[in-house]
Amino acid sequence: MNAPVPGLKPTTYIGQDTPRANARRLLAGRGQYVDDMHLPRELHAAFVRSPHAHARITRLDLSKARQARGVFWCGTGHDVAAVVSPWVATLTHFKGLKSAPQYAVALDRATWQGEAVAVVVAQTRAQAEDAVQLVEVEYETLPAVTDMETALDATTPVIHPDLGDNLAFTRSLDTGGVGDVFAGAHLVVEDTFRFGRHTGVCLEPRAITADYDASEHQLTVYLANQAPHMMRDIFAKHLDMPESNVRVIARDIGGSFGIKVHVYPDEMAIVGIAKLLKRPIRYSADRLESMSTDIHAREHRVKARMAVDKDGRILAFDMEDLTGIGPYSVYPRTSAVEGNQVVNLTGGPYDFRHYIASLKVVFQNKTPTCQYRAVGHPIAVAVTEGLVDLAAQKLGMDPAQFRRLNLIPDDKYPYTSASGLKFEQLSHHACLDKLLKLMDYPKLRAEQAALRAKGIHRGIGLAALIEVTNPSALFYGVGGARISAQDGCTLRLEPTGWVTAITGVTEQGQGTEGMIAQVVASAVGIPVEHVRVITGDTDVTPYGGGTWASRAAGIGGEAALQASKELKSNILALAGAILKRDAAGLDLRQSQIVERATGEVLQPLSETARIGQYRPDTLPREFQPQLSVTRQYGQRDWPFVFTNGIQASYVEVDPDTGFTRLLKHWMVEDCGTIINPMLVDEQLRGGIAQGIGAAMLEEILYDADGNLKNATLADYLVPMAAEMPDMVFGHVETPTKSSELGAKGAGEAGTAGAPAAVMNAINDALAPFNARVTDQPFTPERLLKALGKV
Amino acid sequence: MDHLITVNLKVNGTDVTKSVEPRTHLVDFLRNELSLTGSHAGCEHGVCGACTVLVDGEIVRGCLTLACQLEGAHVQTVEGLTESGAIADLQTAFHQRNSLQCGYCTPGMLVCASALMDEHPQASREEIREYLSGNYCRCTGYEAIVDAIESTMKNRAAGKALAGEDA
Structure with missing residues (x-):
């Protein structure tokens, strides 16, 4: 008979809704965003930006601006180019990708409306902005290439004549035999899907303060950015400085979503000017600059068809994607990734063998596009799920049943998709079952039918998805990008018994620091309040990639786990030396050294740590306590560790006005080990809200001359509180075996699937009218057009 | 912009007297003149609400209010509401x-x-x-x-x- 153990038991924070410590200062208004911080002798920069989409600069006169009050310096593109070398954003694994040299400030020609053509530096921001008005620029306007559909026509001007044409990148994929499969198929469904241009609309605009100290040849850059080490490498390279003389500090960041992971020409200019003037230079974009110079994303037109057999089994996909990326591929991740992902991910959740795809990525005179949250996923998911629902409708099958028939079986892993993606272990069917239960699908269908009889038009839309997370070096490193595929965590045992964790993954509000604290506290054996986490400083943290592609928990969390295990082992060795016991018989629980077998408390950790730091003289001569450890982790088993999930949307459409009301949204997701369920759900929720923005509201509009027509938050609509539905979540946990922690990412699945779910729900509501929409966003006007009412 | 206007107001319970340019918005005044960086400029159009503060108990947009309009007013920011425990x-x-x-x-x-x-x-x-x-x-x-x-x-x-x- 076993008596209850009287001592301490191991505890864990993994799976707990632990509130994140760093939220407290943000709630008190004590955040430290870049623009909140000031340096002695700092100067403010403001940019002169091209009002034309494409124009040659024929005269640029800075003389009046130089005379303006408070102005310290004015420069042209040539002045900045003297200190910042240009870049060309290509990577070798995107074969054939081409782009032109891009300068921090345009030299002689502006290629999109908003491109910087000159810069003014003054004592205050207002003075710099006043002086911008005094810069005289004359332009010869050039024909603007705006329509991606005609960008490759022989009659369309070539934006970069040296490149020969406006084709940045093209890719084809063909598994073979696809034509025959389509020819022999029982049913072929096809449609064309259009996706509006978006931008991330971070509430904190991009901001930078660069400080160059000539005495030490040291550049310190305070930057709102997700990848500080990547930026350090780039600043060093383009300013021709040793990388070790560059420090990048990213403190609090007011939203990012992939927007703040790229190289922005104006930020390069600021860094260069700081070096040139040997003074701190600060710059913060205003909203107009954010809308016209933050990267855009998702301007795609996809023609796709899907072949199905008589039982409703998917046989093949055929997809053609055209996307416009602006005048340059964006440095250093390139603008080929989004289209490439669409090719990779289309059809992703389904079990089929035949696939043919082609991708064309073209240049235009619009703001450059690059990776924004869920890169490529929302497009691939909308195309796939749109065709899936269409096929189910044509066959008279329930859309949930059609998915059950076609989703990759949960026992068929590892699985290689038709596009070549490798899946370790997904759980589509478990997620589908859970979703249908969560939303009470049969009851909802009954309610829909009953209301339809009363003239109330509701629709239910499903969208299954996969998400790229925990990327290996195959994402960027293999193509020559100096973007780290691994991350590290240093742990330091303080003399008090608390632990300082210093990690290369970064925090933009998703809860990275809280997640790291939970992993460390659990694995070391201390209260989570005793872990202090430091991120975002290249002089301090281990070298690493940062936070993007949903990698912070999966990569950074695993590094923290391995460091914690090592630190704990070292602590127990120290305790063993102090207590003259075998360390193997000891454990650390709730900050107490205990006997492993009984949990009996032997010594508080604070005492162990005190002796380790201050009284090593009392320890055996040959024993040196190791109270700081670093472990690094890169995921090497798979190109990416995919997650899966499925969403459902319930909407009501008013066929007279075209307005859609979002009634409810559900999602079941499998991101492996869940470290903090509350933080995961909030990632899903925020991601879904951004996806709903795409489906319902967001579209950057240009006129035919390349003028950006809705560059304010009064004109570019984003989801607000009153329009958002309540959301319900469920989870399936399939830990990845590629790490001990088993965590996969969860940052992008919400955004990936929401537009497709909403689209399918709207089309389900419109079905009685024989109407259908596939062009996002689904505005009242587009619905009324589909209904033949306007 | 040489002309400055002197404005006397109360911010988070403390009397403040400052000379400001007529064009200075309340949010910039709070951030730059008083180092109250908790209020943020998000859209500068009165749409996003990141600059919301209380003026005499009413919520206002810091990006649409001029500092020089606030003679005799009481402005409360997140810092003041935090310190008072409200x-x-x-x-x-x-x-x-x-x-x-x-x-x-x-x-x-x-x-x-x-x-x-x-x-x-x-x-x-x-x-x-x-x-x-x-x-x-x-x-x-x-x-x-x-x-x-x-x-x-x-x-x-x-x-x-x-x-x-x-x-």
């Missing part, structure tokens, strides 16, 4: 419910919510959403914010009821 329960609820991610909208959201709770202490979820519809949050999807405000209102109402019983 919204400590709301801040705790936001923390527990993770009703913020990047935190950039949060000060404006808190100021707006505190006004709602004063004006309409029994607001429904729909009314909370409607009241917040001038405050943009890109991170959360709003539901956690609504949850925290709703729970704080309920707790305040329960606290008042309890205080009433005691009296």
Whole structure:
């Protein structure tokens, strides 16, 4: 008979809704965003930006601006180019990708409306902005290439004549035999899907303060950015400085979503000017600059068809994607990734063998596009799920049943998709079952039918998805990008018994620091309040990639786990030396050294740590306590560790006005080990809200001359509180075996699937009218057009 | 812009006298002149609400209000509301419910919510959403914010009821 153990038991924070410590200062208004911080002798920069989409600069006169009050310096593109070398954003694994040299400030020609053509530096921001008005620029306007559909026509001007044409990148994929499969198929469904241009609309605009100290040849850059080490490498390279003389500090960041992971020409200019003037230079974009110079994303037109057999089994996909990326591929991740992902991910959740795809990525005179949250996923998911629902409708099958028939079986892993993606272990069917239960699908269908009889038009839309997370070096490193595929965590045992964790993954509000604290506290054996986490400083943290592609928990969390295990082992060795016991018989629980077998408390950790730091003289001569450890982790088993999930949307459409009301949204997701369920759900929720923005509201509009027509938050609509539905979540946990922690990412699945779910729900509501929409966003006007009412 | 206007006002209970350019917006005045960086400039159009502060108890947009208009006014920012403890329960609820991610909208959201709770202490979820519809949050999807405000209102109402019983 076993008596209850009287001592301490191991505890864990993994799976707990632990509130994140760093939220407290943000709630008190004590955040430290870049623009909140000031340096002695700092100067403010403001940019002169091209009002034309494409124009040659024929005269640029800075003389009046130089005379303006408070102005310290004015420069042209040539002045900045003297200190910042240009870049060309290509990577070798995107074969054939081409782009032109891009300068921090345009030299002689502006290629999109908003491109910087000159810069003014003054004592205050207002003075710099006043002086911008005094810069005289004359332009010869050039024909603007705006329509991606005609960008490759022989009659369309070539934006970069040296490149020969406006084709940045093209890719084809063909598994073979696809034509025959389509020819022999029982049913072929096809449609064309259009996706509006978006931008991330971070509430904190991009901001930078660069400080160059000539005495030490040291550049310190305070930057709102997700990848500080990547930026350090780039600043060093383009300013021709040793990388070790560059420090990048990213403190609090007011939203990012992939927007703040790229190289922005104006930020390069600021860094260069700081070096040139040997003074701190600060710059913060205003909203107009954010809308016209933050990267855009998702301007795609996809023609796709899907072949199905008589039982409703998917046989093949055929997809053609055209996307416009602006005048340059964006440095250093390139603008080929989004289209490439669409090719990779289309059809992703389904079990089929035949696939043919082609991708064309073209240049235009619009703001450059690059990776924004869920890169490529929302497009691939909308195309796939749109065709899936269409096929189910044509066959008279329930859309949930059609998915059950076609989703990759949960026992068929590892699985290689038709596009070549490798899946370790997904759980589509478990997620589908859970979703249908969560939303009470049969009851909802009954309610829909009953209301339809009363003239109330509701629709239910499903969208299954996969998400790229925990990327290996195959994402960027293999193509020559100096973007780290691994991350590290240093742990330091303080003399008090608390632990300082210093990690290369970064925090933009998703809860990275809280997640790291939970992993460390659990694995070391201390209260989570005793872990202090430091991120975002290249002089301090281990070298690493940062936070993007949903990698912070999966990569950074695993590094923290391995460091914690090592630190704990070292602590127990120290305790063993102090207590003259075998360390193997000891454990650390709730900050107490205990006997492993009984949990009996032997010594508080604070005492162990005190002796380790201050009284090593009392320890055996040959024993040196190791109270700081670093472990690094890169995921090497798979190109990416995919997650899966499925969403459902319930909407009501008013066929007279075209307005859609979002009634409810559900999602079941499998991101492996869940470290903090509350933080995961909030990632899903925020991601879904951004996806709903795409489906319902967001579209950057240009006129035919390349003028950006809705560059304010009064004109570019984003989801607000009153329009958002309540959301319900469920989870399936399939830990990845590629790490001990088993965590996969969860940052992008919400955004990936929401537009497709909403689209399918709207089309389900419109079905009685024989109407259908596939062009996002689904505005009242587009619905009324589909209904033949306007 | 040589002409400066002297303005006397109270900020978070403290008397302030400053000379400002007529064009200086309240949010820039708070941030640059008084180092009260909790209020943020998000859209500079009065749309996003990140600059929301209280002027004489009413919520206003710091980006649409000129500092020189505020002679004799009392401005309260997130820093003042934090130090006085007036919204400590709301801040705790936001923390527990993770009703913020990047935190950039949060000060404006808190100021707006505190006004709602004063004006309409029994607001429904729909009314909370409607009241917040001038405050943009890109991170959360709003539901956690609504949850925290709703729970704080309920707790305040329960606290008042309890205080009433005691009296």
